[in-house]
Amino acid sequence: MQQIPQETLVLGSGSPRRRDLLQRLGLNFEIQAAEGDGPVVSDAPASRVVGHANFKAHQVAILKPKRWVLAADTLVYGDGRFLPKPKDRSQAREMLQFLQKVGMHEVWTGACLIGSDGASWSRADRAVVGFAPIPGAELEKLLLGNEWRDKAGAYAIQGWAGKYATLLEGDLDTVVGLAEITVLNLFRAAGLPKQAFRG
Numbered sequence: 001m002q003q004i005p006q007e008t009l010v011l012g013s014g015s016p017r018r019r020d021l022l023q024r025l026g027l028n029f030e031i032q033a034a035e036g037d038g039p040v041v042s043d044a045p046a047s048r049v050v051g052h053a054n055f056k057a058h059q060v061a062i063l064k065p066k067r068w069v070l071a072a073d074t075l076v077y078g079d080g081r082f083l084p085k086p087k088d089r090s091q092a093r094e095m096l097q098f099l100q101k102v103g104m105h106e107v108w109t110g111a112c113l114i115g116s117d118g119a120s121w122s123r124a125d126r127a128v129v130g131f132a133p134i135p136g137a138e139l140e141k142l143l144l145g146n147e148w149r150d151k152a153g154a155y156a157i158q159g160w161a162g163k164y165a166t167l168l169e170g171d172l173d174t175v176v177g178l179a180e181i182t183v184l185n186l187f188r189a190a191g192l193p194k195q196a197f198r199g
Contacts, residue, residue: 007116009197012060012071017158017177022070025180027197034059034071045077046124049110054122057112068197069114070186072178076153078105083153089143092154096139096161099131099153104168107153107175113186121189125182127170129157134164 011022014033022029038055042048052073061069076083079102086092099105107129112122134142142161148154155161157175173179187196 007067010060010064010067010069012056012069015072015177018072021173021176021178021180021183025183025198029070029197032060032064032069037073045075045082045106045108046110046126048082049073049075049108050112050122050124051110053110053112054120057114057120061114061118066116068116070111070183072109072111072182074107074109074152074175074177076105076107078102085150085152086148086154089148092148093139093143095154096134096142096148099155100133100164102131104128104130105153107170109174109178109182111178111182111186113190115190119190121186123182123185123189125171125174125179127172127174128168129175130166130168132164132166 009027009029011018011029011031012034014031019031034056037052040048041051053071056073057069057071060071078099083095086095107127108124110122110124112120114120142148145160147156147159147161155165157165157167157172167175171179171181
C-alpha cells in the first residue's frame with residue numbers, strides 16, 4: 001500500500017515549462033532529467049505519448065529508488081504525421097510550413113507518476129491547435145531565434161508563434177507541456193492527498 005509521501009517529488013524532465021507548472025502548484029520537487037524518449041510503442045498518439053512518458057519515469061525511478069517520480073512527454077500530430085523536436089533550422093522550417101498547410105493539428109501530452117513502491121499511473125491529454133499562415137519574412141525571423149529549439153512541432157504557443165497558433169480545444173497547458181489538472185488527476189488516482197509534496 002502506498003504511503004503518504006514524506007520526501008520530495010522527482011520531476012523526470014529538464015523542461016522549464018514543466019518545472020514552472022509544479023512551482024505554480026506549490027510542490028516541493030527536485031529535477032532529474034531523463035535521457036531520450038525510449039522506443040516507439042504505437043502509431044496511436046495517445047499510446048505513443050504515454051509510452052514515452054512511462055519510459056522516462058521508469059528511467060528516473062531507477063536512479064531515484066523508493067521515490068515518487070513524475071515524467072511527461074509531448075507530441076505534435078497532424079494529418080497522420082508526428083512532429084518531434086526539430087534537429088535543425090531546416091527541419092523546423094519544414095515543420096512550420098507543414099503545420100500551416102494542414103491548418104489544424106493535435107498536441108498530445110502523456111504523463112506518468114510512479115510511486116515509492118513502484119506502482120504507476122499514467123494518462124494522455126489531447127488539445128487541438130489551429131495554425132494560421134505565417135508571412136515568409138516573419139517565419140524567417142522566427143527561425144533566426146531559438147524559440148523553435150527543443151519544441152515538438154518547432155513552436156511554443158506561449159511564445160512568438162502564439163500570434164499564429166490558436167487553441168481550439170483542450171487545455172493550453174497540454175500544449176505547453178503538462179496540464180495542472182493532469183498532475184492533480186494522477187495524484188488523485190494514486191490516492192495522494194491534496195497537500196502531497198507541498199511545503
